[in-house]
Amino acid sequence: MLTQPSGCPNVKPEPSNDQATFVSTLAHRAPSFSPQKLAPSNPEHAGLVAPSAFRTAVPVSLDTQKATPDKSTDSERTSWSLSTFIPRKRKSPAVEGSEQEPVAINCAHSTEIREGTGSVSNSTSAKALGKRPMHSLLRTPSPQGQDGVSRAVSVVIPPSPSAVQIDRFTAPAQVEFTGLNEKYFPIGQEEKAKSRLRAYPNVPPSPPNKRLVPFTMTVPALPGPSKKVQAFSVQKPAPPPPSTVRRSPGSPTPELQSQEPMSSSSIAKFLRKKHRKKLKRISGGPETRFDVDDERLAALSANFFFIGDYRLGPGVEPAADDFLTGCDCGHECDPQTCRCLVEELESDELIVAYERQPSGTICSSRCSCAGHDCWNHVVQRGRQVRLEVFDTGKRGLGLRSLEPLVAGQFIDCYWGEVLTTEDADAREAARENQPSYLFSLDWFIAEGESHLSHEGCYVVDSLKFGGASRFINHSCNPNCKIIPVSVNRLADPRLYYLGFFAVRDIPAREELTFDYHPNWDGSKQIDPNAVKCLCGEPNCRGQLWPNSRKKGKNTG
Numbered sequence: 001m002l003t004q005p006s007g008c009p010n011v012k013p014e015p016s017n018d019q020a021t022f023v024s025t026l027a028h029r030a031p032s033f034s035p036q037k038l039a040p041s042n043p044e045h046a047g048l049v050a051p052s053a054f055r056t057a058v059p060v061s062l063d064t065q066k067a068t069p070d071k072s073t074d075s076e077r078t079s080w081s082l083s084t085f086i087p088r089k090r091k092s093p094a095v096e097g098s099e100q101e102p103v104a105i106n107c108a109h110s111t112e113i114r115e116g117t118g119s120v121s122n123s124t125s126a127k128a129l130g131k132r133p134m135h136s137l138l139r140t141p142s143p144q145g146q147d148g149v150s151r152a153v154s155v156v157i158p159p160s161p162s163a164v165q166i167d168r169f170t171a172p173a174q175v176e177f178t179g180l181n182e183k184y185f186p187i188g189q190e191e192k193a194k195s196r197l198r199a200y201p202n203v204p205p206s207p208p209n210k211r212l213v214p215f216t217m218t219v220p221a222l223p224g225p226s227k228k229v230q231a232f233s234v235q236k237p238a239p240p241p242p243s244t245v246r247r248s249p250g251s252p253t254p255e256l257q258s259q260e261p262m263s264s265s266s267i268a269k270f271l272r273k274k275h276r277k278k279l280k281r282i283s284g285g286p287e288t289r290f291d292v293d294d295e296r297l298a299a300l301s302a303n304f305f306f307i308g309d310y311r312l313g314p315g316v317e318p319a320a321d322d323f324l325t326g327c328d329c330g331h332e333c334d335p336q337t338c339r340c341l342v343e344e345l346e347s348d349e350l351i352v353a354y355e356r357q358p359s360g361t362i363c364s365s366r367c368s369c370a371g372h373d374c375w376n377h378v379v380q381r382g383r384q385v386r387l388e389v390f391d392t393g394k395r396g397l398g399l400r401s402l403e404p405l406v407a408g409q410f411i412d413c414y415w416g417e418v419l420t421t422e423d424a425d426a427r428e429a430a431r432e433n434q435p436s437y438l439f440s441l442d443w444f445i446a447e448g449e450s451h452l453s454h455e456g457c458y459v460v461d462s463l464k465f466g467g468a469s470r471f472i473n474h475s476c477n478p479n480c481k482i483i484p485v486s487v488n489r490l491a492d493p494r495l496y497y498l499g500f501f502a503v504r505d506i507p508a509r510e511e512l513t514f515d516y517h518p519n520w521d522g523s524k525q526i527d528p529n530a531v532k533c534l535c536g537e538p539n540c541r542g543q544l545w546p547n548s549r550k551k552g553k554n555t556g
Ligand SMILES: C[S@@+](CC[C@H](N)C(=O)[O-])C[C@H]1O[C@@H](n2cnc3c(N)ncnc32)[C@H](O)[C@@H]1O
Pocket: 026, 027, 394, 395, 396, 397, 398, 434, 435, 436, 437, 470, 471, 472, 473, 474, 475, 531, 532, 533, 534, 535, 544, 552, 553, 554, 555, 556
């Protein structure tokens, strides 16, 4: 059951019932995924969808025309069209159980999706290059004298840079890390192993500039007391100015090519710059700030990529365009007639999920209001608030807004890679005892979509790719709530958005939190093996999930 936040005048408390509704769970997928372990839930959380939903307790979902979030590493344009579905408004507790069927609001817009992966991996693998034996290094033939002793000048060509490079890559055990300080990057054995395979751009050296490689000409010694060895070297040319150094894509910056070890502060500066560059590539909302120490930032910069939309993994297909519809209200939806809205049970009124906020507010790219400042755009307009990631101490990194939020305000969606359950399970198994960023998209199963199964559900993983909202920590008395915003529910109820909304007025810089396990059964005994909750609220239940499998460290 989603805890009714205290002190939230706009949220209508709803009676609980035994029908499972929203069981999307962060980081405790194992129990939530197992149907028999589904905790009975309160439809209350389902009742929150958007600003007005906080008063009407009406859940919302959006219908997209094309849910084709980015799959590639480059920028893509994706056209979206959304129509919002809202489960029918509850008239009275007596009919609650039968009112799970959603109704629709329709909205559309055109979104440019940019992904800021910044990940670079060199396309040439060591294997592809093959290992060239050192004896193949060139040496000019030396004419021999009558006594069979070489007298002629022999020009020794130093080892070919590419051969040196190949050698290094084919002998990973001997690779020494260059460039960034190990304290910062790479991190851990696994990361080191990846870096040896060139999964990271900065660790393997880029091909040396041949012009900078010194070469030496020698005159071999003659037998007898004759001339001594003469050796001379040709001075290497002065290095070209930094602006003329040509770098292959993915090779370290000149700063990192320097032979001198970088100081911690210059590494940090470099990483901050890189991080900001990544952040700037994400469309949708103001840039997220980071108030974290350099080491944390370095870890993030190396291992995490910001995205502003879902990134669909293998086996996850968006609904076909043909299924999508939109309204024709004009520049602004008419709440009396908009086809995106659905009728309320036992009345002819249409359900409007969102209230107009001063900041504006929801609709889809097929709607005539797309691109205009229609009140019916909330989630499609994307994040409007300035967010900051900061260090909470024992709970790892957290998120806060730099400006005050009003109850019901949309904050951002939970972005990440959308995986099949099978893939998510495999990842989870590989990350036991680690912080988790998995979020099951199982809401409509609980809503009674009989053709869906937990095994067939998708799961969002924001471990490696995600938005700022992946830093939102759990609280037993949260100030935010996740509202499922359905992406084309009729075409595919497995793919929808997870929108974060404020459940009460939140002052600037207060940490944003939500309940990781809204279906918590209060009567349960605390599991001593579960991840401890450190929210510090008076009503803290002591653990994040009812799951003994997740004993993750409380750090990101
Ligand atoms: C989605 S992440 C939240 C961001 C995370 N703190 C970070 O640094 O990236 C979830 C993880 O944060 C930690 N966490 C979140 N809320 C917590 C809480 N109330 N008490 C203890 N740890 C918490 C747990 O390690 C959990 O696995």
